[in-house]
Amino acid sequence: MSTVQSLDRAIELLRLISANYREGERLSDLVKASQLAQPTVHRLLKQLVEVPEAELPAVLTRIAPHLKPYGGLTRSILLKLVAQARERGYAAITDYAVAGVTSVGVPIRDRTGQVLGAISVSAIASRMADREAMVVRTLQREVAGLQAALTRVTIARTASI
Numbered sequence: 001m002s003t004v005q006s007l008d009r010a011i012e013l014l015r016l017i018s019a020n021y022r023e024g025e026r027l028s029d030l031v032k033a034s035q036l037a038q039p040t041v042h043r044l045l046k047q048l049v050e051v052p053e054a055e056l057p058a059v060l061t062r063i064a065p066h067l068k069p070y071g072g073l074t075r076s077i078l079l080k081l082v083a084q085a086r087e088r089g090y091a092a093i094t095d096y097a098v099a100g101v102t103s104v105g106v107p108i109r110d111r112t113g114q115v116l117g118a119i120s121v122s123a124i125a126s127r128m129a130d131r132e133a134m135v136v137r138t139l140q141r142e143v144a145g146l147q148a149a150l151t152r153v154t155i156a157r158t159a160s161i
Contacts, residue, residue, distance in 0.1 A: 011066050050115055056082060071096040090136050094125050102128035106139040111151045119143055
């Protein structure tokens with residue numbers, strides 16, 4: 001599969017996810033809606049999350065033409081948002097996906113540091129402004145619990161083999 005085809009498929013997945021942002025999307029629903037195989041959807045979602053630093057500028061250049069519908073989001077703004085997310089350990093975005101809405105998300109990682117998914121919260125921007133730090137701490141606490149549980153399960157499975 002070409003890089004352009006992968007990118008087109010990844011953008012389509014983002015469109016599907018954003019169309020149902022209130023409830024979220026299950027992997028099985030994305031598979032059905034995209035008509036892609038489950039491993040393909042999983043791989044594309046993982047690639048979106050784990051773009052290596054060296055490849056990021058080229059990826060952002062490729063997706064830049066598709067950003068216009070997202071409230072004035074540009075390649076340079078997205079690059080800044082990615083850098084901020086990597087520095088802080090969580091992502092935050094206001095007014096781009098949905099006008100007047102702030103979303104924050106914290107990655108869920110396995111014991112090797114690979115991103116498995118994320119937990120996010122969206123709220124009216126004016127309500128989130130004074131609460132973002134508290135929301136992030138809450139998400140980080142919940143993610144820490146999930147990661148600890150995943151580690152226990154992984155260790156238990158490994159020990160039983």
